[in-house]
Structure formats: structure tokens, C-alpha cells
Amino acid sequence: MESELINKLLSLGEADEDAALVTVSQTMGSTPRNPGAKMLVLKDGQVYGTIGGGCGEAEVKREALGALNIKASKKYHLDMANDVAAGEGMICGGKMEVFIDFLSCGDNESRRVLLAYFASLQRKENPLLVTITSIDEEKKELLGRKMVFLPANNEAGDLGAAEITEQARIFAGQFRAAREPKLITLSTATIQKKIIKLELLFEPGIRTPQILILGGGHIARPLVKMASILGYNTTVVDDRPTFANTARFPEAGQVICDSFGNFLKSLETGDETFIVIITRGHTHDLECLRDVINQPAAYIGMIGSRRKVRGIITQLEEEGISSERLKEVYSPIGLDIGAETPEEIALSILAEIVNVWRGGKFFKEQSIVK
Known part of the structure; x- marks a missing residue:
């Protein structure tokens, strides 16, 4: 849920203002947003958040304004394949059921x-x-x-x-x-x-990816900026003070200046953790992958050429780390979009993270080659 929507929602009582909170409760077919998507509508027509935009959202907004007028909650069924939607160029073709929740400032x-x-x-x-x-x-x-x-x-x-x-x-x-x-x-x-x-x-609870970025170099900066736009939380770790500071990463949730090994000793991860290994060299990448490979995580990605990746994987296998576990590493990192600049590489990494998080349909070939 967008932070702006949350902040506005929580300030309603203080502002002595009614509102209608629209929540997508279920969907059928192709729709722009999934269940749980929210939109806050105020009496003056201001809208915070989105349930997909276009004429479908406009139709629901009208219903929400009606609910504000009569001061009552209601369900509403939105057919996104109707003539109005077609006339506006919408191509979703599915159906949405939304709950329009009248929120009185005095409630x-x-x-x-x-x-x-x-x-x-x-x-x-x-x-x-x-x-x-x-x-x-x-x-x-x-x-x-x-x-x-x-x-x-x-x-x-x-x-x-x-x-x-x-x-x-x-x-x-x-x-x-x-x-x-x-x-x-x-x-x-x-x-x-x-x-x-x-x-x-x-x-x-609305869970969001927790992106752990190991390495504060040129790719990390645009990666943190792009992730913040999506509302994802980021932690940047680097052992160099000039690369690990809040001035360099103002959008990061946390910036840690410490050795990778020391930080990773106490690392706690889960199925919302996305680990991005983009350190400044082979030795640090190897160290980081060794320390995180058996940690629970939604995603572990490591930058590097196929030759470098092959060498790291071979060494870790010789150390006794499971080859099946190593096959789960996304490396070379990022979707193959032909990226060259740090910004493009960051975009490819974040696209891969979104793809994994949302269960998308981009499946890349296993890149760890024997």
C-alpha cells in the first residue's frame, strides 16, 4: 500500500474528514490490479492510491463519492469488458469486485x-x-x-x-x-x-521485498533509487566509508559500513529477503555467496561473467556446498535486456526481483554453467 495513502488515511480523524477506502476484494480474468489493491477517495474528489487507473477506476471513484454522500459502505462489481471500458481503450477484459468502505471521521x-x-x-x-x-x-x-x-x-x-x-x-x-x-x-x-x-x-500483512545489497558501488546507487520508487526496503553494506553512507544512499532504509563477513555473521533472512551480491571484486563476491548460500531467501543474485561465476561455483562445491543449492543462484544477475550502463544493469536486477516476487513469466536459463 502506498505510503501517501497510509499517511492520509491515518490523518482523517485529526482533519475531521470523511473518506471512502476502496479495496479490491476479488478478481476474475485479466485485471490491472490484484485483490488487496487500495484507493482512498475524499469528498472533494482527491484520490490516493490506485486500483488500476483508466475508466474502471473512474467508475469506482464515482461509486465511492456516492457512498460518501449517503455515508454508507457498499460492494461494487466492475465489469471491465463493458462498452464504456472498450470505448476508453481498456483491454483488461476481466471483472473486479471492490468493497467501498465509508470511513467516518468520527468512527x-x-x-x-x-x-x-x-x-x-x-x-x-x-x-x-x-x-x-x-x-x-x-x-x-x-x-x-x-x-x-x-x-x-x-x-x-x-x-x-x-x-x-x-x-x-x-x-x-x-x-x-x-x-x-x-x-x-x-x-x-x-x-x-x-x-x-x-x-x-x-x-x-502487506509484505514487501527486503533487498540486501552487498556492495555500495555504481550499480547500487540507481538500484536503491529504483527500489524506493516501488516501495521496497533496501539495506546497503560496504566496508568503505566513502561508499557506505547515507549521503550516498538517501533513499536506503539502512546503510551499514562494516566488513561483509562481520555483517553476515548475524544476518537474519526470510522469504521476503532478496540478496544482491555486487561487491567490488571476486574475493568479496565469493565470501558473500559462501556466507548467504544456506540462508533462507527469496532470491540470491551475484554479478559477474560466466567465467567468474563458474570459478566461484566450482570452488564452493569443492568446499562441500550443495550443487543443487548453488543452482538456485541467479548469476549472471538480472534479466537479459542487453544492459550496459550501471542504471540499465540496476534496472535488469530490479526487473528480475519483481519477476521472482510476483511470480512472473520470465524464466531465464540456468546461467551457472559447468
Whole structure:
């Protein structure tokens, strides 16, 4: 979620301003954004974030403004293959279901839940936000009700009825580790012992790639800049003070001046970690790859010619490192776009990272050649 949207969302209560938070809850066919994409619409027509742009977004914006006028949340189905979309040149052809969540500036409960959710995200935890996106008319006052599941079995908010909240707890255990939002339909007994049909949207913590850049040379600078545009967090490590400083990398989340070996001794990684090895020489590249090869990571990429890569891989195999694990290294690094300049190489590396993160369809041949 875009930081500008989050900041605006959190300031609504202080500004005494209503808003409509649009969330893509499910999609069918080809659509510009996936479930979880958000857009904040204000009464004066200002928009923060995007659910894909074009006439489809304009149509949803009109619906959101309508929800602001009547001060009520609603679901909306967007057919992106209709005549209006075709007339605007849209070619997605799919369908989107969005939840338009009316957020009153006076709704302190919703604001408290959202604050807890975003604070947990900032701590790099894995919160799970649950919202009632559809419910029978007789309990319509619960539409938009939300709660968040936090680490250590902590919670913020509730779903307005004990039975609904308890069922959400059951599903929370299943969906906490999910990478994409989950929309479920269920029937539950209300306090009045009537069967109520409702939908719950589960949104796991918005995870972003954590890019560890080993080497602060010429490629690292544009790589950090481009990654920051995408909202990815970067850490740059180099043992030279002139190359490892915040003045050189103002967009980096962290800049560390230390030897690679010393830093990597205490490195903690996970399935959101993307390791980019672009040091100034063969010896440092070998040292870094040796130290990270058995760490859990979404991606390990190492710069270098095929000859250099072959030599490093052969040496590590002789040291007893699994050849199967070494085959997972992306090297030479980056998608093959014919890059030559540091900026182009950085672009190719980031494109490869996005491809891996999003499960794209660019598959390069194994470049580590025996």
C-alpha cells in the first residue's frame, strides 16, 4: 500500500474528514490490479492510491463519492469488458469486485483498528486485518466492521458479534501466512440465534521485498533509487566509508559500513529477503555467496561473467556446498535486456526481483554453467 495513502488515511480523524477506502476484494480474468489493491477517495474528489487507473477506476471513484454522500459502505462489481471500458481503450477484459468502505471521521473504533494494523506493519510484523464486506440486511450496521489479529495472540477491535468474531479467529490461523487476501462467505448464528450470511475479507500483512545489497558501488546507487520508487526496503553494506553512507544512499532504509563477513555473521533472512551480491571484486563476491548460500531467501543474485561465476561455483562445491543449492543462484544477475550502463544493469536486477516476487513469466536459463 502506498505510503501517501497510509499517511492520509491515518490523518482523517485529526482533519475531521470523511473518506471512502476502496479495496479490491476479488478478481476474475485479466485485471490491472490484484485483490488487496487500495484507493482512498475524499469528498472533494482527491484520490490516493490506485486500483488500476483508466475508466474502471473512474467508475469506482464515482461509486465511492456516492457512498460518501449517503455515508454508507457498499460492494461494487466492475465489469471491465463493458462498452464504456472498450470505448476508453481498456483491454483488461476481466471483472473486479471492490468493497467501498465509508470511513467516518468520527468512527474512532475503525481508526483505532487501522492504527493498530499499520503500526504492526511498520514493525515488520505480520498482522491480519479482517473486514465484514457483506452481510444480511438485518445486520447491516456491521458492514465495514473490522478487527486486526496481531502477534502474540493480541487483537484490536471485534466484528460486532461474538459468534462472528470467533469464526474469524478460526480462519485467522489459516490465513496469517497467506500472501494474498482471502474472501470467504459463511453463515453464522447471531446473538438472536438467527442464521446470517456474510462475507469476510482477510488481508494479511502487506509484505514487501527486503533487498540486501552487498556492495555500495555504481550499480547500487540507481538500484536503491529504483527500489524506493516501488516501495521496497533496501539495506546497503560496504566496508568503505566513502561508499557506505547515507549521503550516498538517501533513499536506503539502512546503510551499514562494516566488513561483509562481520555483517553476515548475524544476518537474519526470510522469504521476503532478496540478496544482491555486487561487491567490488571476486574475493568479496565469493565470501558473500559462501556466507548467504544456506540462508533462507527469496532470491540470491551475484554479478559477474560466466567465467567468474563458474570459478566461484566450482570452488564452493569443492568446499562441500550443495550443487543443487548453488543452482538456485541467479548469476549472471538480472534479466537479459542487453544492459550496459550501471542504471540499465540496476534496472535488469530490479526487473528480475519483481519477476521472482510476483511470480512472473520470465524464466531465464540456468546461467551457472559447468
